[in-house]
């Protein structure tokens with residue numbers, strides 16, 4: 001059963017058509033990526049799905065209900081990590097996580113969540129004393145403490161150091177493995193590539209591409225092999241570079257230099273897609 005089903009979603013602010021006819025389906029247990037440049041309509045779409053913003057048109061079903069009319073029971077099944085940090089600066093990490101856990105009928109153990117989010121040694125620290133990345137981890141802890149079936153993550157790792165991002169990725173993978181459906185909005189393409197099974201690219205309120213990180217926008221598995229030798233510079237595109245590399249190295253050519261194997265990155269494909277959409 002689809003956890004999210006959207007047909008023809010529209011939202012206008014004054015004269016600006018922020019969301020211009022979007023169709024989406026997200027299945028249970030998927031990590032679904034939402035990419036797009038600033039102003040593409042990502043937050044508007046996500047806020048409509050979360051029930052925080054009214055829509056102008058289209059059909060929306062989230063966990064089987066219309067977010068515009070769904071009640072508290074529905075909301076308790078959804079976790080949200082918003083872009084802005086929370087503002088309970090005078091409370092400790094443990095206090096705020098326990099407090100928020102109290103809003104949910106069947107929360108996770110707050111101390112286990114603090115641990116999962118890498119905050120054990122900060123559990124008794126007041127929020128105002130935390131670094132930006134640590135505050136962001138608290139936001140993530142608050143998003144998952146209710147043990148949601150569906151989790152919305154809006155730019156979750158902004159301000160994280162590289163190690164914290166990797167820890168966060170494994171947390172997301174374990175939540176997904178437990179069956180949590182996750183909608184991830186991120187400007188970090190490596191993050192989307194590492195986590196999302198499927199993604200869409202939004203631009204100007206429309207979906208300009210949809211697929212898996214490996215195939216979106218016509219991205220192929222093909223690699224470009226380039227090298228230099230006595231004859232000059234060479235460049236060849238191949239599906240599997242193994243045989244070509246073996247042949248080149250078997251030559252034992254002392255003049256062979258600058259041997260490189262490259263694959264088009266998701267970032268290259270993404271930049272082309274949003275460039276075309278402009």
Ligand SMILES: Nc1ncnc2c1ncn2[C@@H]1O[C@H](COP(=O)(O)OP(=O)(O)OP(=O)(O)O)[C@@H](O)[C@H]1O
Nearest residue numbers: 013014016018036037038039040041042043044045
């Ligand atoms: N409350 C609002 N009132 C008027 N216009 C708005 C409002 N919220 C968003 N917009 C406009 O709607 C468009 C889509 O905005 P939205 O915030 O959904 O984009 P986004 O893809 O989330 O961008 P970002 O990556 O910067 O967060 C933008 O042009 C924005 O200026």
